[in-house]
Amino acid sequence: MLDESDHRVNNEAMTALDPRPARSPGVTYQELLDTDTHPVPDVLRLESPRFLGDDDIPIDRYISREWHELERERLWMRVWQFACREEQIPGPGDHVVYEISNLSFIVMRQADGSIKAFPNACLHRGRRLKDYDGHCSEIRCPFHGFAWALDGQLADVPAGWDFPHVDERRHEDFMLPECQVGIWAGFVFINPDPDCEPFSDFIRGLDEQFEVWNLADRYIEAHVTKIIGANWKIAQEAFCEAYHVNATHPQILYYLGDTNSQVDIWDNFSRVITPACTPSPLLWYEVSEDEMMKSMLDVRVDQESPISIPAGASARAIGAAGARERWRPVVGAHVDQMSDAEFMDSIDYTVFPNFHPWGAFNRIVYRFRPNGDDHRSSIMEVMFLAPFKGERPAPAERRDLRIDQPWTDAPELGMLAKVFDQDVFNMSKVQLGLETTFKPGITLANYQEAKVRWLHQKFGEWMEGDR
Secondary structure, three states, rough: OOOHHHHHHHHHHHHHHOOOOOOOOOOOOOOOHHOOOOOOOOHHOOOOOOOOOOOOOEEEHHHHHHHHHHHHHHHOOOOOOOEEEHHHHHOOOEEEEEOOOEEEEEEEEEOOOOOOOEEEOOOOOOOOOOOEEOOOOOOOOOOOOOOEEEOOOOHHHHHHHHOHHHHHHHOOOOOOOOOOEEEOOOOOEOOOOOOOHHHHHHHHHHHHHHOOOHHHEEEEEEEEEEEOOOOOOHHHHOOOOOOHHHHHHHHHHHOOHHHOHHHHHHHOOOEEEEEEEOOOOOOOOOOOOOHHHHHHOOOOOOOOOOOOOOOOHHHHHHHHHHHHHHHHHHHHHHHOOOOHHHHHHHEEEEEEEEEEEEEEOOOOOOOEEEEEEEEEEEEEEEEEEEOOOOOOOOOOOEEEEOOOOHEEEHHOOOOOOHHHHHHHHHHHHHHHHHHHOOOOOOOOOOOOOOOHHHHHHHHHHHHOOOO
16 A cells, blocks of 8 residues: 555656556547557557646736737747638639738738738838738728739839839839748648748648648638637637536536547647547446437437447447448548548647647637737637538638627537537636736646647747747
8 A cells, every 4th residue: 555655756757757647547549449440540549648847837828918919029920820721712812811919911822823921011101901801903002002913012103203212122122021831731821930940840740640631622611710708828728638528518528538538749739639439537427328429419318319329339339430421422432441530539639839620520620819919818710621522612701709609609610619608608717817816827737738738838939039
C-alpha cells in the first residue's frame, strides 16, 4: 500500500515521462481502434503526447488590453492565418475582406488564377478600399477615386496633374503592398510579414496527415459566425479539450468517451481525438449499446430508437455502417475503404493560432478571432465542408449571428447548434470570472488540456519575440 507521499511521487514520475498512465478507466483510443471493422488509416495510429509543464497560465492573456495590442503587433501582423476558402473567390476580381483585430485585408483572385492579398487601405488618404466581399474589375477608393488594377498596380489618379509626385513614384510607393499568400487543401492563408517563414515550413506535417482526407474536394455546405462575449482565446479553448463534456454537455456522456480522448502535440498543430459510441468513463454504471445509439441520435428517453442494436453487435459498428450508406451516393465505393473511426469520432485539429480543421467526414472547420479591437469579445466561425458529386455546388452564404442570438437560429448546423449554445453559455462567465478572481492564473490538466497549454506555449514564443 502506497502512502500519500509515495502516491504523489509516483504520479509526478509518470507525468514527467508520459501522462497517459494516469488516466481514466476504460479502453484507450488505440485499443478502441483495434476493434474497428475496417482498416484504420496510419494517421489515426500516430501518437504524440507531450508533457509541457504544469505552471498556471497568467490571466492577463485574457483580460489585459496590453496583451491584446501585443497580439496585434507580434502575432497577427506576423503569423500565417486562414483567411478564406478558394471557392469563395472563384473568378478574377472576386474578393473577400478578411479582418483580424483592427486589421483589414483584401484577398483577391487575379486574372491568371493566382491569389493576392493587400492591406485594405487607400494609399492617398487611407480610406478602406473595400467594405464588403464581392466582385470588381478594379480597386477604386470610394473617397476620391484613386484606383488600382487587380494586381495592385496604380491605374488612375483623378486630376493627376496635381500629383506629379505620385506619378514619379507610381511604380514603387503607390503600388498596393502585398501580403504573403499560401494555399493548403483549398484554404487560403495570408501573412502580412514580408520576412515570414515559408508557408511550406508552417504547414509541414499537417499536409501529410490530411492526405487521406483531401479537404480540397469539399464545398462550403454551411457557414455561420457568432459574436461571443469573451476573449477569442476563451472561445477557442472550449474546443480544445473534451474534459468539459461531463458538466457542459451531460446529455452526450452516454456515447462519448470524453476523458479517454487522445491528445497529440506537434509543432504548429495539435489534435484531440474523442471517440464516439463508447461511454464516458465518468459514468458510474454500464451503458447499453441501445442507450449509446439513442443518445447519439438525440432520441428522448420516452421514445423508441429508430435504430435497434442486435444482440452481440456494437452501436459503434452499426453507426459507422449507417454513415457509410448515407455518404455512398456522394463518394461511392470509397466509403468501404474508410474505418469506423473516420465516420464516428471527433478528430479535431488545431493549427496555430486559431484554425480548426477536423479530419475525416466530420465536415467541421472552426476559426476564432478577436471581435475587431475589443479584447473582451470575439467571433466564432463554423463551416461545414461536405463532399460532393459532379460539379462543385456554390458555397453557402454566411449567416452572422449577433451576441444575443442562439446558435439554434442557424438550422443548417443541425444538432450541433444545441451543443454550441451549451458551450457559449460558459464563455462570457469565464471572462467575467477571470476579471473578478484573485487567482493570477488558470490551472490546466497535464494531459487532457495539453492542447490548451500548447497554444499558450506558442503564444509565449510569439509574444516574447522568439519567433
